Amino acid sequence: MTIRALVWNENVHETTQEEIREIYPDGIHGTIAAGLRDLLGDDVEVRTATLADPEHGLTEEALRATDVLLWWGHIAHDRVSDDAVRRVQEQVLAGMGLIVLHSGHFSKIFTRLLGTTCSLAWRNDGERELVWTTAPGHPIAEGVESPIVIDRQEMYGEHFDIPNPDDQVFISSFAGGEVFRSGVTFTRGRGHIFYFSPGDQEYPVYFHPQVRRVLANAVRWAAPAGERRLPEVSNPQRRDWR
Amino acid sequence: MTIRALVWNENVHETTQEEIREIYPDGIHGTIAAGLRDLLGDDVEVRTATLADPEHGLTEEALRATDVLLWWGHIAHDRVSDDAVRRVQEQVLAGMGLIVLHSGHFSKIFTRLLGTTCSLAWRNDGERELVWTTAPGHPIAEGVESPIVIDRQEMYGEHFDIPNPDDQVFISSFAGGEVFRSGVTFTRGRGHIFYFSPGDQEYPVYFHPQVRRVLANAVRWAAPAGERRLPEVSNPQRRDWR
Amino acid sequence: MTIRALVWNENVHETTQEEIREIYPDGIHGTIAAGLRDLLGDDVEVRTATLADPEHGLTEEALRATDVLLWWGHIAHDRVSDDAVRRVQEQVLAGMGLIVLHSGHFSKIFTRLLGTTCSLAWRNDGERELVWTTAPGHPIAEGVESPIVIDRQEMYGEHFDIPNPDDQVFISSFAGGEVFRSGVTFTRGRGHIFYFSPGDQEYPVYFHPQVRRVLANAVRWAAPAGERRLPEVSNPQRRDWR
Amino acid sequence: MTIRALVWNENVHETTQEEIREIYPDGIHGTIAAGLRDLLGDDVEVRTATLADPEHGLTEEALRATDVLLWWGHIAHDRVSDDAVRRVQEQVLAGMGLIVLHSGHFSKIFTRLLGTTCSLAWRNDGERELVWTTAPGHPIAEGVESPIVIDRQEMYGEHFDIPNPDDQVFISSFAGGEVFRSGVTFTRGRGHIFYFSPGDQEYPVYFHPQVRRVLANAVRWAAPAGERRLPEVSNPQRRDWR
Numbered sequence: 018m019t020i021r022a023l024v025w026n027e028n029v030h031e032t033t034q035e036e037i038r039e040i041y042p043d044g045i046h047g048t049i050a051a052g053l054r055d056l057l058g059d060d061v062e063v064r065t066a067t068l069a070d071p072e073h074g075l076t077e078e079a080l081r082a083t084d085v086l087l088w089w090g091h092i093a094h095d096r097v098s099d100d101a102v103r104r105v106q107e108q109v110l111a112g113m114g115l116i117v118l119h120s121g122h123f124s125k126i127f128t129r130l131l132g133t134t135c136s137l138a139w140r141n142d143g144e145r146e147l148v149w150t151t152a153p154g155h156p157i158a159e160g161v162e163s164p165i166v167i168d169r170q171e172m173y174g175e176h177f178d179i180p181n182p183d184d185q186v187f188i189s190s191f192a193g194g195e196v197f198r199s200g201v202t203f204t205r206g207r208g209h210i211f212y213f214s215p216g217d218q219e220y221p222v223y224f225h226p227q228v229r230r231v232l233a234n235a236v237r238w239a240a241p242a243g244e245r246r247l248p249e250v251s252n253p254q255r256r257d258w259r
Numbered sequence: 260m261t262i263r264a265l266v267w268n269e270n271v272h273e274t275t276q277e278e279i280r281e282i283y284p285d286g287i288h289g290t291i292a293a294g295l296r297d298l299l300g301d302d303v304e305v306r307t308a309t310l311a312d313p314e315h316g317l318t319e320e321a322l323r324a325t326d327v328l329l330w331w332g333h334i335a336h337d338r339v340s341d342d343a344v345r346r347v348q349e350q351v352l353a354g355m356g357l358i359v360l361h362s363g364h365f366s367k368i369f370t371r372l373l374g375t376t377c378s379l380a381w382r383n384d385g386e387r388e389l390v391w392t393t394a395p396g397h398p399i400a401e402g403v404e405s406p407i408v409i410d411r412q413e414m415y416g417e418h419f420d421i422p423n424p425d426d427q428v429f430i431s432s433f434a435g436g437e438v439f440r441s442g443v444t445f446t447r448g449r450g451h452i453f454y455f456s457p458g459d460q461e462y463p464v465y466f467h468p469q470v471r472r473v474l475a476n477a478v479r480w481a482a483p484a485g486e487r488r489l490p491e492v493s494n495p496q497r498r499d500w501r
Numbered sequence: 502m503t504i505r506a507l508v509w510n511e512n513v514h515e516t517t518q519e520e521i522r523e524i525y526p527d528g529i530h531g532t533i534a535a536g537l538r539d540l541l542g543d544d545v546e547v548r549t550a551t552l553a554d555p556e557h558g559l560t561e562e563a564l565r566a567t568d569v570l571l572w573w574g575h576i577a578h579d580r581v582s583d584d585a586v587r588r589v590q591e592q593v594l595a596g597m598g599l600i601v602l603h604s605g606h607f608s609k610i611f612t613r614l615l616g617t618t619c620s621l622a623w624r625n626d627g628e629r630e631l632v633w634t635t636a637p638g639h640p641i642a643e644g645v646e647s648p649i650v651i652d653r654q655e656m657y658g659e660h661f662d663i664p665n666p667d668d669q670v671f672i673s674s675f676a677g678g679e680v681f682r683s684g685v686t687f688t689r690g691r692g693h694i695f696y697f698s699p700g701d702q703e704y705p706v707y708f709h710p711q712v713r714r715v716l717a718n719a720v721r722w723a724a725p726a727g728e729r730r731l732p733e734v735s736n737p738q739r740r741d742w743r
Numbered sequence: 744m745t746i747r748a749l750v751w752n753e754n755v756h757e758t759t760q761e762e763i764r765e766i767y768p769d770g771i772h773g774t775i776a777a778g779l780r781d782l783l784g785d786d787v788e789v790r791t792a793t794l795a796d797p798e799h800g801l802t803e804e805a806l807r808a809t810d811v812l813l814w815w816g817h818i819a820h821d822r823v824s825d826d827a828v829r830r831v832q833e834q835v836l837a838g839m840g841l842i843v844l845h846s847g848h849f850s851k852i853f854t855r856l857l858g859t860t861c862s863l864a865w866r867n868d869g870e871r872e873l874v875w876t877t878a879p880g881h882p883i884a885e886g887v888e889s890p891i892v893i894d895r896q897e898m899y900g901e902h903f904d905i906p907n908p909d910d911q912v913f914i915s916s917f918a919g920g921e922v923f924r925s926g927v928t929f930t931r932g933r934g935h936i937f938y939f940s941p942g943d944q945e946y947p948v949y950f951h952p953q954v955r956r957v958l959a960n961a962v963r964w965a966a967p968a969g970e971r972r973l974p975e976v977s978n979p980q981r982r983d984w985r
Contacts, residue, residue, distance in 0.1 A: 110376060110420070112638055130374040133448050134352060136492045144497075145742055147920045149901045154596055154691025159727035163902065164920070166742055175875045175914065176889065178352070178448055178490035183423055183667065184688075188901065188924070190916040193497040194873045194890075198914070204668075205374050206420055207638030243643035248420035251380045255435040258629055258650055354880055387984055389678045391659045396838055396933025401969035405660065406678075408984055417633045417672065418647065425909065426930075430659065430682070432674040436631045436648070440672070446910075449880025485885035500871055500892055594860060594904070614858040616931050618836055622977045662836070662932055662974035665909055677981040689858050690904055732904035735864045739919040 020061045020240045023083040024050045025074065027093040028067035030218040037218050045089050045216075045223060049118075052229035053236060061236060068093055075101040085114035085239045087232070088121045091218065095125075102126050110206025111247040114239025116232065119216040122177075127212070130205045131179055137197070138174035141219070144192040146170040148199055148215055148227075152186045157200065157211060157234045165227040171217045173197045179212075187231075189214065200231070202238075206248050209239040262303045262482045265325040266292045267316065269335040270309035272460040279460050287331050287458075287465060291360075294471035295478060303478060310335055317343040327356035327481045329474070332366045333460065344368050352448025353489040356481025358474065361458040364419075369454070372447050373421055379439070380416035383461070386434040388412040390441055390457055390469075394428045399442065399453065399476045407469040413459045415439045421454075429473075431456065442473070444480075448490050451481040504545045504724045507567040508534045509558065511577040512551035514702040521702050529573050529700075529707060533602075536713035537720060545720060552577055559585040569598035569723045571716070574608045575702065586610050594690025595731040598723025600716065603700040606661075611696070614689050615664055621681070622658035625703070628676040630654040632683055632699055632711075636670045641684065641695060641718045649711040655701045657681045663696075671715075673698065684715070686722075690732050693723040746787045746966045749809040750776045751800065753819040754793035756944040763944050771815050771942075771949060775844075778955035779962060787962060794819055801827040811840035811965045813958070816850045817944065828852050836932025837973040840965025842958065845942040848903075853938070856931050857905055863923070864900035867945070870918040872896040874925055874941055874953075878912045883926065883937065883960045891953040897943045899923045905938075913957075915940065926957070928964075932974050935965040 026046035030037040041048055046065040053063050064083075066074025068090075080086070086105065090097065102125045109115050109130060117127045122135045150163035174195030180203070187200030199214040213231060216222045223229070268288035272279040283290055288307040295305050306325075308316025310332075322328070328347065332339065344367045351357050351372065359369045364377045392405035416437030422445070429442030441456040455473060458464045465471070510530035514521040525532055530549040537547050548567075550558025552574075564570070570589065574581065586609045593599050593614065601611045606619045634647035658679030664687070671684030683698040697715060700706045707713070752772035756763040767774055772791040779789050790809075792800025794816075806812070812831065816823070828851045835841050835856060843853045848861045876889035900921030906929070913926030925940040939957060942948045949955070 106374075129371075132348075132372040132374045134490050136490045138493045138495055140495060140497060142497060145920075147742060147922075149922050151901050151903070151924065152688070153730075153732070153902055154688065154693070154726065156726040168743065174495075175877050176490060176879055177877070180422065180445065180447055181425055181910065184907065185911065185924075188914060188922045190920050190922045192920075194500055194871075194916050194918075196873075196875050196914045196916045196922050198877065198911075203422065204636070204638065205422055206376065209638065242638065242640040246637075248376050248378045248418060248637070250378045253380055253382060253416075255382060255384060255386075258436055258631060259652065387678075389680075389984060391680050393659050393661070393682065394930070395660055395972075395974070396930065396935070396968065398968040410985065417635050418637055419635070423668065426665065427669065427682075430672060430680045432678055432680045434678075436629075436674055436676075438631075438633050438672045438674045438680050440635065440669075446878070446880065451880065484880065484882040488879075490879070500873060501894065590858075613855075616832075616856040616858045618932065618974045620974045620976045622979055624979060624981060626981060628981075658979075660974060664906065664929065664931060667907055678984055687906065689906060690860065732860050732862045732902060734862045737864055737866060737900075739866060739868060739870075742920055 020236060021082060021084045022053055022061055022063045022087065022236050023079065024063060024065045024087045025089065026067050027090040028069065029093045030091065040221050045218065048223045049087060049232060052223065053233055056229060056233035057236065068096060073097060073101050075104060077104055080104055080108040080113065083113055084241060085116065085236050087116045087118060088124060088126060089118045090124045091120035094123055097125055102129060106130060107247055109208035109210065112207035112241035112245040114241060115208060115210045116235050116239060117210065117212045119214055122212065130210065133180060134178045137177045138195065140172040140193065142172065143169040144172050146189050146191055146215060148187050148189045151188050152184055155184055155186050156238045157186050157231060159234050161230050162227055167215055167222055167225060169220050170215065170222060173214050207241065211235045211239055262478060263324060263326045264295055264303055264305045264329065264478050265321065266305060266307045266329045267331065268309050269332040270311065271335045272333065282463050287460065290465045291329060291474060294465065295475055298471060298475035299478065310338060315339060315343050317346060319346055322346055322350045322355065325355055326483060327358060327478050329358045329360060330363045330366060330368065331360045333362035336366050339367055344371060348372060349489055351450035351452065354449035354483035354487040356483060357450060357452045358477050358481060359452065359454045361456055364454065372452065375422060376420045379419045380437065382414040382435065384414065385411040386414050388431050388433055388457060390429050390431045393430050394426055397426055397428050398480045399428050399473060401476050403472050404469055409457055409464055409467060411462050412457065412464060415456050449483065453477045453481055504720060505566060505568045506537055506545055506547045506571065506720050507563065508547060508549045508571045509573065510551055511574040512553065513577045514575065524705050529702065532707045533571060533716060536707065537717055540713060540717035541720065552580060557581060557585050559588060561588055564588055564592040564597065567597055568725060569600060569720045571600045571602060572605045572608060572610065573602045575604035578608050581609055586613060590614060591731055593692035593694065596691035596725035596729040598725060599692060599694045600719050600723060601694065601696045603698055606696065614694065617664060618662045621661045622679065624656040624677065626656065627653040628656050630673050630675055630699060632671050632673045635672050636668055639668055639670050640722045641670050641715060643718050645714050646711055651699055651706055651709060653704050654699065654706060657698050691725065695719045695723055746962060747808060747810045748779055748787055748789045748813065748962050749805065750789060750791045750813045751815065752793050753816040754795065755819045756817065766947050771944065774949045775813060775958060778949065779959055782955060782959035783962065794822060799823060799827050801830060803830055806830055806834045806839065809839055810967060811842060811962045813842045813844060814847045814850060814852065815844045817846040820850050823851055828855060832856060833973055835934035835936065838933035838967035838971040840967060841934060841936045842961050842965060843936065843938045845940055848938065856936065859906060860904045863903045864921065866898040866919065868898065869895040870898050872915050872917055872941060874913050874915045877914050878910055881910055881912050882964045883912050883957060885960050887956050888953055893941055893948055893951060895946050896941065896948060899940050933967065937961045937965055
């Protein structure tokens with residue numbers, strides 16, 4: 018069955034800063050989408066949407082037609098409408114997969130689903146990041162080298178204020194000595210959520226073959242298994258079970 | 260060190276329905292507070308607050324002076340101000356313990372901290388509830404009989420739409436055959452959270468000696484271990500670690 | 502890719518007790534195997550093995566050719582050789598899926614992988630069991646009714662002495678009021694483990710369409726995602742990461 | 744209530760290698776015991792035992808008189824008798840706390856309780872270790888600096904083959920770029936288990952004030968909350984719950 022992936026990107030850096038456009042001429046969303054198409058082929062159908070689209074491209078209809086939503090945002094979190102966030106949250110709880118990327122840790126949708134500040138330590142010095150696999154049997158780690166070596170990256174460090182994840186898939190270290198839980202999974206409602214920190218607008222991380230492998234694996238993993246339905250209250254009569 | 264507990268109750272049923280006032284003449288908050296005082300003695304200092312208090316009794320100052328907040332609400336969730344909820348969430352993330360009771364599963368503070376609908380199945384038929392211990396070594400289960408037998412209770416049943424809890428302490432069954440994860444713990448930020456479902460305005464559950472034992476244990480367990488501080492972003496310089 | 506499933510059964514009750522043979526004329530293993538073939542068709546290749554087979558049918562070669570092993574045992578746990586158990590444990594840690602059924606909770610392989618007593622409460626009164634889904638988005642719960650109604654079953658009740666599971670998929674209640682964590686997952690090494698309690702030699706539970714659905718889902722879920730390899734010690738040189 | 748701690752050490756390096764005895768003239772056990780006494784004072788009563796003691800100092804009687812057992816071993820894991828390991832496992836499952844240190848990851852008791860290989864990557868180059876707190880509200884992290892800076896240490900790196908821990912308290916990085924889940928908790932039966940990797944016979948890590956703080960906190964945390972009792976099978980009659 019074809020997985021319908023939607024790559025969402027605020028697409029602000031790329032349209033307002035020449036030096037970022039040079040790194041990501043197709044936008045971060047375009048680069049990620051191309052990676053998914055390359056690796057998953059006919060198993061995936063990839064669309065993209067951005068903040069500037071009507072309703073950010075996140076209408077009820079668009080979301081219902083999405084199995085897995087990938088989310089990249091950074092400087093425009095506040096410009097995402099609360100209505101759009103509510104719609105995304107509902108679809109995640111109903112079963113849509115969600116992959117939150119890098120600075121998306123501070124997006125409205127991620128903090129709303131997790132309930133914590135999602136704060137962290139950061140430093141933009143172009144440091145070497147090593148991404149170590151801590152769950153080699155996890156589907157998201159399939160075929161991924163350990164460590165992934167990323168020559169230059171923004172540092173994200175602990176303490177990362179998130180709830181206990183379901184699975185701890187990757188942990189990164191940086192040249193400066195910091196560590197970060199860079200790949201973690203959560204379940205909310207029927208939805209599977211994966212957060213993956215490598216990736217920044219100033220570094221060409223989304224072209225890295227191993228990073229592309231992780232995202233492709235994650236799309237497969239996050240696709241809903243069964244019926245898509247929002248958990249709801251019920252008031253059943255007492256039944257005779259025979 | 261004395262634990263400062265604050266028992267919060269919307270206190271609407273008790274002040275508007277004669278039949279409920281008869282069950283809880285001191286209010287649900289008063290009953291719970293008395294139980295904590297009986298069981299914890301000098302180890303605890305218990306205050307109460309209700310929806311009708313100025314700022315619901317949940318001012319910044321009051322919350323900072325609280326180690327563990329107990330929360331009971333049902334028909335007035337929407338009347339709790341968003342500002343108060345924000346203040347409570349911040350204090351929980353900073354380390355204040357939170358014990359959410361029964362119909363508090365639908366409170367703003369609980370759904371905001373958990374990120375899910377917190378929906379469930381329910382039926383008010385005065386059914387027998389059995390509360391089984393599934394984590395006998397957990398501090399909250401210390402000295403608690405398994406099962407706790409509650410003669411008449413509202414039924415709460417699965418599916419209970421919550422994230423994977425940290426610890427699964429109690430599971431209930433009801434005469435009608437339903438089951439419910441009735442005692443579960445979560446960590447959010449530095450805060451320890453315990454949800455416990457037994458307890459309803461129509462049944463004298465908060466007088467039950469075993470239920471009182473659970474709440475007293477939970478107050479001890481949820482009290483913060485260390486410094487009270489909201490997780491926050493930092494932007495450290497790269498350091499020479501020698 | 503075809504999943505290679507191996508259904509292992511001690512096959513003692515069926516070969517020594519006429520009344521059990523009448524319930525499971527093809528053995529419990531035969532009944533389970535038929536269910537997997539019916540539901541998974543060409544996606545699965547099912548073999549069976551029993552205690553009486555040379556090396557219990559659990560040679561190194563047989564296990565390496567197995568993606569998911571299903572395990573049923575009850576009165577002959579002690580007759581399973583320690584060598585066979587060691588081989589199974591190694592293959593699980595290397596990535597082979599393992600589904601442990603009913604009284605298999607006391608098998609050598611399960612207690613060795615979990616490290617606890619795996620003890621529980623039990624009563625064989627032919628009680629009605631209701632199996633409630635607590636993780637509706639989990640692949641093992643796909644298409645499964647909640648509750649599954651099993652008219653007559655042996656009761657298994659808490660406290661079930663297991664480590665905290667990764668995912669809590671099903672919880673059962675029994676006519677007598679007991680509850681049981683009847684469907685739980687664990688990860689050990691690279692291996693995915695699912696324990697499912699419904700099923701007993703005295704009741705035709707493995708013919709139940711919903712129970713067959715759960716086992717078919719579990720076989721898909723437990724199949725290894727990537728490379729099959731036992732975690733091992735390494736002593737790497739310090740590397741220059743550029 | 745006074746916590747009765749027992750620090751167990753194989754005590755082989757210190758008695759056979761002059762250069763190790765110079766680092767730990769009182770043995771690793773003596774150094775750890777002194778740290779606990781300094782930090783916990785009258786709240787703790789500390790004894791020590793070693794491999795050379797009759798029954799390794801791990802008789803039934805000694806273990807029953809122990810609330811928390813600390814375990815250090817390295818080159819003599821195989822010389823610990825299976826009977827002693829069985830007794831320790833039983834007491835842990837019954838509620839005794841267990842703190843496993845550094846190379847104790849390969850001890851019989853740890854691998855038996857966890858069910859995995861507990862393998863890891865290692866390199867003894869005297870590298871700088873940074874121990875970052877990932878759960879700042881956890882009792883074991885109370886008052887602990889993040890990071891703890893350890894100037895010279897053996898490197899332990901991922902993949903560390905352990906089950907998903909209950910709580911992820913510390914993660915370390917090393918000068919060579921590796922990361923390690925250096926502080927993790929587990930529950931087995933009624934027992935609380937903490938594994939902490941910093942500490943090696945060749946480096947004076949157990950004199951480090953922050954490491955001593957962690958161990959003191961862990962002793963408090965691991966002490967049993969309630970009754971000491973091995974989980975066991977029961978066969979209850981069906982009860983009338985009224």
